Each structure stands twice: as structure tokens, then as C-alpha cells.
Amino acid sequence: MFNKLKEKLTGFKESLTNRILEKAAGSIPIIDNKSETAAAHQPAQQVAKPASPELSVKAPSENRSAAAQVPQAGTVHEAVRPPKISLVDKAKSLILEREVIIDERDLEEPLWGLEMALLESDVALPVAEEIVSSVKSSLVGSKKKIGSDTGDLVESALRAALLKVLSKNVFDFDEFIKNTPKPVKILFVGVNGTGKTTSIAKVARYLKERGYSVVLAAGDTFRAGAIEQLETHGQRLDLKVIKHKTGGDPAAVIFDAIEYAKAHKKDVVLADTAGRLHTNINLMDQMKKIVRVTKPDMLIFVDEAIAGNDAVERARLFNESVPITGTILTKTDADAKGGSAISIAHVTGKPIIFLGVGQDYPDLVKFDPVWLVDRLLGE
Ligand SMILES: Nc1nc2c(ncn2[C@@H]2O[C@H](COP(=O)(O)OP(=O)(O)OP(=O)(O)O)[C@@H](O)[C@H]2O)c(=O)[nH]1
Ligand SMILES: [Mg+2]
Known part of the structure; x- marks a missing residue:
């Protein structure tokens, strides 16, 4: 997970640490x-x-x-x-125990390297700029006691900058489910093959484990095999699946699932939808209709971390079309870059709710900025 970005961040920490050490050493005669x-x-x-x-x-x-x-x-x-x-x-x-004043010139080159590393890792430009400027402002100007903790100094500046970006728009899914009148209606949307149906199954298991009753709505009436795929998950997880025929109206299926949940006092309805490209006007209009008819409490955009900048851009466009509640970012286990995970909440102004970290049901992690930063900084 995020291995390439991790390497680049380590490279930045080392280059800046050495630079500060060299600067501190510069004022002291060294016998070569x-x-x-x-x-x-x-x-x-x-x-x-x-x-x-x-x-x-x-x-x-x-x-x-x-x-x-x-x-x-x-x-x-x-x-x-x-x-x-x-x-x-x-x-x-x-230079152990000495103090050095870090100025902008000391940081120029390493920070340029950091910005390049972030951009190469698919971090969106405004987000990369914000990270670089926070690292800069926490290091510039102040007197720093330099010693064995110089590496820690750089790491904590980087950690604080990443946390600042990632902690915007944090969302507590568990609290939301607890506090929303039942049945809670959750609609999953996104482009094809990103992991919507798998994420529905993972979230269903997550909710079941916390004592909630769940109904699944087979709202992907478009792709051949989509209904059967959801039914298989339903059988494995022992959940009711409400379905119509392939080619039917997805809004009607989801509406029926909500009615079923109300009648049977179920807590949560998780509704699948067909994959659609944000550029397909008809399918985007269809999504708007589903939202209008079913009035979901949460609209979750699902995309795959490995799509990098594309995932961030698609999230932005879906959110413009129908305001999303947040994102599930899947396939982070296969993503070396990490840029979409860092950027998507910042760019859309909407939180990451869960990360998908594998293909099995338990491979779902509730988004936590500290957890992510620990992984990015290699702990
Ligand atoms: N490695 C990994 N694979 C995942 C993850 N989430 C989903 N997948 C895989 O991604 C593939 C597509 O998953 P689906 O759930 O069918 O995706 P979808 O968005 O519903 O696809 P469509 O219905 O065709 O639009 C499957 O092979 C899943 O096992 C994840 O977090 N990590
Ligand atoms: Mg699907």
C-alpha cells in the first residue's frame, strides 16, 4: 500500500534532515x-x-x-x-544539542523535491501546494534544537501537514447510522468496475457485525449478471435482496427495497446501481432520477485508489451532478501512489468514509486520518 509515495516521503525526510545537519555543521570547523x-x-x-x-x-x-x-x-x-x-x-x-535557524533557502530545494514527489504520486496540485506550504511554515524561521531528533522534527512537520489536509471533512459513519431514522437509505454510485457491489457487501457485513439488520437493493438492472452477483453476496451474508428483472427501472427496485425495509423494520437499505461514466448524460440523468425518487440519506461515491487523478476528477464531477455524502476509495491495497487518498476529500469537500483494502468482506477500513498517515510515513 502506497509504497512508492512512502519511499518518496522518506527521501524527502532524509534530504531535509541532512540539509539541516549540514547547515548546523557549517558554522563549526570540521577537520576533514x-x-x-x-x-x-x-x-x-x-x-x-x-x-x-x-x-x-x-x-x-x-x-x-x-x-x-x-x-x-x-x-x-x-x-x-x-x-x-x-x-x-x-x-x-x-551539532548535538546545538540550535540552528532554518530559513527559506534551506528548505527551497527539499520542498521542491517534496512537491514533485507528491505530484508524481497523483496528489492534486492544490493539495500538494497546501502540504508543502504547511511543512514550510512549521519549519521556517524558528530556532530548532538540532540533535538526534532532527529526523523527528522533519517527520512531525510532514505528519502535521498531511493530517491537516486529511482531517478536513472527517465523517463518522457509525454515528451517522446510529442517529439517522430507520431505515437508513444508502445509495452507491460510481463508474464501472470500481468496486461498488463488493463495497456494498463489505458495508453490509460491517453493519451486521454492529447489530443492524440490512436489506440489499439490486439497482444495477443494466449489466448482465449484476443482479446474480448481488444475490450471491446476499446468500453468503444471509441478507434479503430485493430485485426486479434486468432492464427494469432502478429507481423502482430501490423504492421497493425501502418499502420492504419499512414493513419489516429493517435498519439499513444498501442500494446497488449500474456503473456509469460521468460523461454519459443519459446515465447521469438516470442517477439524478434515482436520487429524486428514493431520497437517500447517504449517497456514496465509490472509486478505486489506483485510478489516481482520474478518481479525484470523477468524484468532483459526480459531486457536481448530485451532491455526494462521501467516498469509498477501493483497491488501496493495490495502489502504490496514494495520491487519490490524499486528495479526494480535499478536492470534493466531502469525506472519505471507508477505504477498501482487499477483496474479502473484512477488507474495509473506516477512514481515519491518523491510520492513513501512519501508513504513508511507514509505521
Ligand atoms: N484488491 C481489491 N480489489 C477490490 C476491492 N474492491 C473491489 N475489488 C475488486 O474489484 C472488482 C470489481 O468489483 P465490483 O464490486 O464488481 O465493482 P462494481 O463497481 O460493482 O462494477 P460494475 O458493477 O461492473 O460497475 C472485483 O474483482 C472486486 O473483487 C479492493 O478494495 N481491493
Ligand atoms: Mg456492480
């Missing part, structure tokens, strides 16, 4: 490996710098007190010289 080697080969009595590289990595103030422990000139010989250490390691040790 060449001069050390040269010094070690000088006659012992000419060695002016501390003879041990171990001492050379300490901060100047510490060096003064450490000077007392320096072996006297003439006692250094090759056999006891510790192994060479890299400049970066030296820098890290030198």
Missing part, C-alpha cells in the same frame, strides 16, 4: 579526513590538533576540557588510531 591523515603522518611533535579523531568530533567548548585527556605529543602511533569517521557522522556529533 585528509588533514587528519596528513596530521597522523607528521612527526609526532608537530601535531598541533588533537591527535584523536574522537576528540575532533566534540564541540569546541568540549574540546577545551577534553584537551587534558589528549595523549601528550610523541605518544600517538598508528596502531591505536581509531577508524576514520565520515564528515556526516562528525557533523551529527558536533
Whole structure:
């Protein structure tokens, strides 16, 4: 899940962390490996710098007190010289507990890299810009204590920026079901093959597990085999499926399912619909009619995470046509990029309700920004 984006975010964290360390190190004299080697080969009595590289990595103030422990000139010989250490390691040790002021120039290049990484991962441009600008504003200007926690500093700026974007429009499905008069009517719409019917089955199981009674409405009267597909789920989950014949009026089927639910005191009606492209005016008009006739409490747009920007754009257009309540983003298990998951709620102004994380019934995760950010940042 989101592996490519995860790698890119790790790359950003590392490049910015190193940059901050380099900056902090820049103000401190570093004895490089060449001069050390040269010094070690000088006659012992000419060695002016501390003879041990171990001492050379300490901060100047510490060096003064450490000077007392320096072996006297003439006692250094090759056999006891510790192994060479890299400049970066030296820098890290030198700047432990120091403070550095991070300015815009330090961030320019890594933030440009971050924006590119987000865009390549199908994060929508305004969302990528918002993430970059939040990271920037949380890092620029302030004095930061630099030490072993420099990586944490960058990570928490990134975490806060992602959480800010993802926490807009959060929606509690369980609370909504609990507080809505029964039967709660939920209509699932979206383009072909994105996982509408599978998501209905997953949500039905989710609701059953929480003690609700569920009726399924076979509102995809268009695609051959669609009614049978829903019936199979109904049998497996032991649920009533209300159906008409293929080619029938979907609004009428769903209306009947609602009537059935009212008569039998069922809690929730989950209504399937045929896949439709947002560009097909007739099918979009048909969807509007279904909404007009059945008055759903929730209109869930279902799309697949792997469609990236396309999924975000389709969500935007469906929402313009008939206001959606939110999205179920499926196939996140197969999505390396993660961009649609980051962008879709921001672009539509409507929440992600669930994520589909596999093909089985339990593979449904109630959307939680912290859960997603933990995955994006590789925890
Ligand atoms: N890996 C994975 N596959 C999924 C997920 N959700 C659905 N699928 C698969 O996607 C395929 C299409 O699922 P359907 O539920 O039939 O999709 P649909 O939107 O109802 O399709 P149409 O009715 O033809 O428009 C099936 O093979 C599902 O198993 C998911 O979260 N992860
Ligand atoms: Mg279907």
C-alpha cells in the first residue's frame, strides 16, 4: 500500500534532515579526513590538533576540557588510531544539542523535491501546494534544537501537514447510522468496475457485525449478471435482496427495497446501481432520477485508489451532478501512489468514509486520518 509515495516521503525526510545537519555543521570547523591523515603522518611533535579523531568530533567548548585527556605529543602511533569517521557522522556529533535557524533557502530545494514527489504520486496540485506550504511554515524561521531528533522534527512537520489536509471533512459513519431514522437509505454510485457491489457487501457485513439488520437493493438492472452477483453476496451474508428483472427501472427496485425495509423494520437499505461514466448524460440523468425518487440519506461515491487523478476528477464531477455524502476509495491495497487518498476529500469537500483494502468482506477500513498517515510515513 502506497509504497512508492512512502519511499518518496522518506527521501524527502532524509534530504531535509541532512540539509539541516549540514547547515548546523557549517558554522563549526570540521577537520576533514585528509588533514587528519596528513596530521597522523607528521612527526609526532608537530601535531598541533588533537591527535584523536574522537576528540575532533566534540564541540569546541568540549574540546577545551577534553584537551587534558589528549595523549601528550610523541605518544600517538598508528596502531591505536581509531577508524576514520565520515564528515556526516562528525557533523551529527558536533551539532548535538546545538540550535540552528532554518530559513527559506534551506528548505527551497527539499520542498521542491517534496512537491514533485507528491505530484508524481497523483496528489492534486492544490493539495500538494497546501502540504508543502504547511511543512514550510512549521519549519521556517524558528530556532530548532538540532540533535538526534532532527529526523523527528522533519517527520512531525510532514505528519502535521498531511493530517491537516486529511482531517478536513472527517465523517463518522457509525454515528451517522446510529442517529439517522430507520431505515437508513444508502445509495452507491460510481463508474464501472470500481468496486461498488463488493463495497456494498463489505458495508453490509460491517453493519451486521454492529447489530443492524440490512436489506440489499439490486439497482444495477443494466449489466448482465449484476443482479446474480448481488444475490450471491446476499446468500453468503444471509441478507434479503430485493430485485426486479434486468432492464427494469432502478429507481423502482430501490423504492421497493425501502418499502420492504419499512414493513419489516429493517435498519439499513444498501442500494446497488449500474456503473456509469460521468460523461454519459443519459446515465447521469438516470442517477439524478434515482436520487429524486428514493431520497437517500447517504449517497456514496465509490472509486478505486489506483485510478489516481482520474478518481479525484470523477468524484468532483459526480459531486457536481448530485451532491455526494462521501467516498469509498477501493483497491488501496493495490495502489502504490496514494495520491487519490490524499486528495479526494480535499478536492470534493466531502469525506472519505471507508477505504477498501482487499477483496474479502473484512477488507474495509473506516477512514481515519491518523491510520492513513501512519501508513504513508511507514509505521
Ligand atoms: N484488491 C481489491 N480489489 C477490490 C476491492 N474492491 C473491489 N475489488 C475488486 O474489484 C472488482 C470489481 O468489483 P465490483 O464490486 O464488481 O465493482 P462494481 O463497481 O460493482 O462494477 P460494475 O458493477 O461492473 O460497475 C472485483 O474483482 C472486486 O473483487 C479492493 O478494495 N481491493
Ligand atoms: Mg456492480
